Amino acid sequence: MGFRRMGCHDLLWIVRLFFLMQLVHVVFSWGKHGHYAVCKIAEGYLTKDATATVKELLPDYANGELASVCSWPDDIKWYYRWYWTSPLHYVDTPSFKCNYNYGRDCYDSSGRRNNCVTGAIFNYTKQLFSAYQGYNPNLKSHYMADVHQPLHVGFTGDLGGSILKVRWYRKKTNLHHVWDTLIIDTAVKTFYGSDLSTMVRAIQRNITDAWSSDISSWNYCRHHKRVCPNQYAAESVRLHVTLRIRMLNQEAS
Numbered sequence: 001m002g003f004r005r006m007g008c009h010d011l012l013w014i015v016r017l018f019f020l021m022q023l024v025h026v027v028f029s030w031g032k033h034g035h036y037a038v039c040k041i042a043e044g045y046l047t048k049d050a051t052a053t054v055k056e057l058l059p060d061y062a063n064g065e066l067a068s069v070c071s072w073p074d075d076i077k078w079y080y081r082w083y084w085t086s087p088l089h090y091v092d093t094p095s096f097k098c099n100y101n102y103g104r105d106c107y108d109s110s111g112r113r114n115n116c117v118t119g120a121i122f123n124y125t126k127q128l129f130s131a132y133q134g135y136n137p138n139l140k141s142h143y144m145a146d147v148h149q150p151l152h153v154g155f156t157g158d159l160g161g162s163i164l165k166v167r168w169y170r171k172k173t174n175l176h177h178v179w180d181t182l183i184i185d186t187a188v189k190t191f192y193g194s195d196l197s198t199m200v201r202a203i204q205r206n207i208t209d210a211w212s213s214d215i216s217s218w219n220y221c222r223h224h225k226r227v228c229p230n231q232y233a234a235e236s237v238r239l240h241v242t243l244r245i246r247m248l249n250q251e252a253s
């Protein structure tokens with residue numbers, strides 16, 4: 001189906017897809033596997049028309065699968081042409097301030113306002129409802145996952161947890177890498193026979209069973225807004241604070 005035939009209802013379903021991306025943030029963080037799993041689950045909630053539209057917006061090499069290109073923004077941010085996207089993966093809050101404030105926190109290292117993960121989500125939502133010819137659905141899908149990662153919304157001095165040295169089993173690493181990659185990779189290997197699809201199905205079953213009563217709250221944005229990344233960032237920074245307090249307590253004991 002063409003864009004012109006897509007109604008507001010279908011656009012809302014695409015927005016809901018992005019809301020549904022928060023479903024698994026409690027358990028997983030976002031390396032390649034994490035981004036794939038989040039998008040795969042979210043794709044299952046699209047209407048038929050919204051699915052067709054997302055497919056039309058995707059590049060050919062995605063073969064019609066949004067999940068297959070959801071980690072793309074992480075792959076490209078290292079290339080000169082895409083450097084400008086680097087700040088769009090996170091938002092820093094003043095160290096030990098323990099809260100998030102869009103006006104105070106959403107700017108990049110050059111001081112450009114709205115250049116942060118929540119600003120990117122607002123921006124790509126606006127684009128979807130205005131000039132979505134050429135719209136790239138994997139960008140917003142990616143940032144929606146990132147904003148739920150407590151190391152992507154945290155204290156400026158922590159540099160996303162990359163300076164916080166920890167051990168993951170026998171491996172020396174940093175906290176960011178643990179959350180982005182190691183937790184999920186270990187879970188896939190240990191609990192799901194090294195099969196990501198099995199893990200995705202297990203999460204889908206949890207959504208329809210154990211977590212079903214929570215779904216309405218996941219779908220809810222205050223003040224009838226189409227998207228509410230500030231809400232998600234506030235949740236993430238609370239998780240970040242919890243992690244930091246635990247680490248400080250461990251260091252002290």
Ligand SMILES: [Zn+2]
Pocket residue numbers: 073074089142146
């Ligand atoms: Zn990212």
